[in-house]
Amino acid sequence: MVQQAEKTATKGGRPRIHESADELRHAHYLMVMIRRFEEKAFEMYTRAKIGGYCHLNIGEEAAVVGAVMPMRENDWIISYYREHGHILARGTEPAAVMAELYGRETGVAGGRGGSMHLFDAERRFLGGYGIVGGQMPLAIGTGLSSKYRQTDEVTLCFTADGATNIGSFHESMNMIGLWKLPVVMYLVNNQYGMGMAVARASAITDLWRKADGYGIPSERVDGMDFFAVKRAMEQARERAARGDGPSLVESNTYRYRGHSVADAGRSYRTAEEIQEWRERDPIGQFEKVVLEAGLLSEDDFHENELAADRVVGEAVEFADQSPQPALDTLYEHLYVADS
Amino acid sequence: MPELTYREALREALREEMQRDDRVILMGEEVGSFGGSYKVSQGLVEEFGDRRIIDTPIAEEGIIGAGIGAAMTGLRPVCEIMTINFLLVGIDQLVNNAAKIPYMFNGHARVPLVVRTPSGAGHQLSCQHSQVLEVWCAYVPGMYVVAPGTPADAKGMLKTAIRDDNPILFVENVLLYNESGEVPAGEHLVPLGQAVVRRKGSDVTLVTYSRMVGVTLQAAERLAGDGIDAEVVDLRSLRPLDIETVLGSVRKTNRAAFVEEGWRSYGVGAEIAAQIQELAFDDLDHPVERIAGKEVPLPYATNLEAAATPSVDGIVERVTGMVEGRRPVAASA
Structure with a gap:
């Protein structure tokens, strides 16, 4: 069943749109490019070019781009295993991400991590992690470190509905709340942990309220609405950077596809439900709003689509042409030598 | 050469490394004003303050994960797990994160982390508090597991471990803490991986x-x-x-x-x-x-x-x- 957001980010007198046309064009490009990238990843998985598990962000583009865009260059991002879009939104080369999915030496992790373990040190993207909730305790440490080093860095930690039921969520939330660390906990609620609907797995379905137990201010936003997400994340980031402590933002969204490419996503969801969410498509909604506001035109959208197609096409070509890692690198980076 | 207990030797190593490098912090349950469950860190919070000697809640997964996140972003944390039996509730962080991060991210990240914990039987601590579990971690490629058996090695190996850029499980022993032995003063470094x-x-x-x-x-x-x-x-x-x-x-x-x-x-x-x-x-x-x-x-x-x-x-x-x-x-x- 579709859950309606009780709290929306338009409350509290937040301006609806403050972005420049260039910023909007870029946001639109990222959302379209992520969708094209994921569609291509799906295709290449079915053609056996990509192996392992492959979790897609299709349907979550506003929830992803709206959360990453407000982050500054010196902020840290920690994520989980549905993170292709997260690292792309951060600005990492799509070709290097696709090459990682292909398991090639030119991939962001040299073909050692794959889809679930993307990393970009230069952009302070500290990785995708594959154990549900296992990335969250790292955010205690990055927050502690930012504070210890007396910086204004903020950690954006992605987590998701399924992780709110595991111990690491609660240990992390408690320590982050206790020490008032500069962390924005961003909870992507795509309504299902694999095939388990939120209501079947969590004793409460207002997941944002779980932050109450840790003294962390929280809210739920409509994750299909780019502006709602971005406004909430701007405020949360600002609050953390000011030294006022952590927040949790729950973003209500939906993945159109299954849990991973191997799951059709139909045995536990109805066609009607999927259709209802598709009607609120994040890219469609964004286009409607900025068209009506007269900030971008159909031509702008079309240009972005062409650019996204080109970039994703080039990424596939790059990945296809890249070699697999050399066999004599099998033991490389297992340990740091001569430290 | 001065005689120190195994406990004092560890404390000396911690103190010297914290004096030497501001990036070194100690965190864990009761490491601050309580002085550590086995009194290894006694007096350190008075010397270094609670910014660097950090009392944590009882949350082993949180403690080790915090150590990893801090290690990835420029600090050199030492995490104390009160006994190796409690490591089991935090072992996911050690095995799935610390031991994987350098390799899984192709050398783009480092985890200079030391997790200290005592192993072994005490006196009548019974079934849940007497286990010897370091072998679980020694099985896992990607981290080091070291276990000094003398006060001199306790000091020299801990100092080396803190300066090393790899994740290390540093195994102490409940019944060794009171054992005495000669311990070189000052800069005493014992290499890891040498019998x-x-x-x-x-x-x-x-x-x-x-x-x-x-x-x-x-x-x-x-x-x-x-x-x-x-x-x-x-x-x-x-x-x-x-x-x-x-x-x-x-x-x-x-x-x-x-x-x-x-x-x-x-x-x-x-x-x-x-x-x-x-x-x-x-x-x-x-x-x-x-x-x-x-x-x-x-x-x-x-x-x-x-x-x-x-x-x-x-x-x-x-x-x-x-x-x-x-x-x-x-x-x-």
């Missing part, structure tokens, strides 16, 4: 580590009285493993036994025995034996506890049997 011969001998090689080093040395003295000359090798480090020192000894004595406090099946001795037979088969006059804890949860009653733990008597008896050519028997017997 050491604690006693020279020609008849049999006894390989061991941690608290069993002292027990085995006592057994060796008794054996000497019976005319059996045992060489004692202290591994000090389970990963990286210095098998060459072990093999060098075995090639000389032609007999080897492994002595460990933990359980025999799938234990450290199983690995050492396997490597000795793989690499020095022709040098052996006798099967490699394992002298280990009995395979039960460690019971509370003093007599049962003693019966389940390797002892000087037990080692002497078994090693005498080896030299006399008596074959080993199955573990449960």
Whole structure:
């Protein structure tokens, strides 16, 4: 069943749109490019070019781009295993991400991590992690470190509905709340942990309220609405950077596809439900709003689509042409030598 | 050379490294005003303040994860886990994150983290607080597992571990904290991954580590009285493993036994025995034996506890049997 957001980010007198046309064009490009990238990843998985598990962000583009865009260059991002879009939104080369999915030496992790373990040190993207909730305790440490080093860095930690039921969520939330660390906990609620609907797995379905137990201010936003997400994340980031402590933002969204490419996503969801969410498509909604506001035109959208197609096409070509890692690198980076 | 207890040696290492490098912090349950559950960090919060000596909630997954995140972003954390038994509720962070991050991200991230924790039996701590579990972590490539058996090594290896850029499980021992020994003052660094011969001998090689080093040395003295000359090798480090020192000894004595406090099946001795037979088969006059804890949860009653733990008597008896050519028997017997 579709859950309606009780709290929306338009409350509290937040301006609806403050972005420049260039910023909007870029946001639109990222959302379209992520969708094209994921569609291509799906295709290449079915053609056996990509192996392992492959979790897609299709349907979550506003929830992803709206959360990453407000982050500054010196902020840290920690994520989980549905993170292709997260690292792309951060600005990492799509070709290097696709090459990682292909398991090639030119991939962001040299073909050692794959889809679930993307990393970009230069952009302070500290990785995708594959154990549900296992990335969250790292955010205690990055927050502690930012504070210890007396910086204004903020950690954006992605987590998701399924992780709110595991111990690491609660240990992390408690320590982050206790020490008032500069962390924005961003909870992507795509309504299902694999095939388990939120209501079947969590004793409460207002997941944002779980932050109450840790003294962390929280809210739920409509994750299909780019502006709602971005406004909430701007405020949360600002609050953390000011030294006022952590927040949790729950973003209500939906993945159109299954849990991973191997799951059709139909045995536990109805066609009607999927259709209802598709009607609120994040890219469609964004286009409607900025068209009506007269900030971008159909031509702008079309240009972005062409650019996204080109970039994703080039990424596939790059990945296809890249070699697999050399066999004599099998033991490389297992340990740091001569430290 | 000053005499220090194992506990004081660890504290000295922590103090010196914290004075030397502002990036070093200590966090864990009761490490601050309480002084540490085993008093290793006593006085450090007074010296370094609660910015650097950080009391945490009881949350092992949170503690180790916090250490990893801090290590990835420029600090050099030391996390204290009150006992190795509690490591089990945080082991996901150690195995799935710390040991994987450098490799999984192709060398783009480092985890200069030390997780300190005491292993082994205390006095009647019973089933849930007496385990020897470091072998679980030694099994995992991507981290180091070291276990000093003397105060001098406790200091020298902890200092080295803190300066190392790899994730390290630093295994202490509950019954060693009060043991005294000579400890070099100031800059004393012991390399990781180097075993050491604690006693020279020609008849049999006894390989061991941690608290069993002292027990085995006592057994060796008794054996000497019976005319059996045992060489004692202290591994000090389970990963990286210095098998060459072990093999060098075995090639000389032609007999080897492994002595460990933990359980025999799938234990450290199983690995050492396997490597000795793989690499020095022709040098052996006798099967490699394992002298280990009995395979039960460690019971509370003093007599049962003693019966389940390797002892000087037990080692002497078994090693005498080896030299006399008596074959080993199955573990449960």
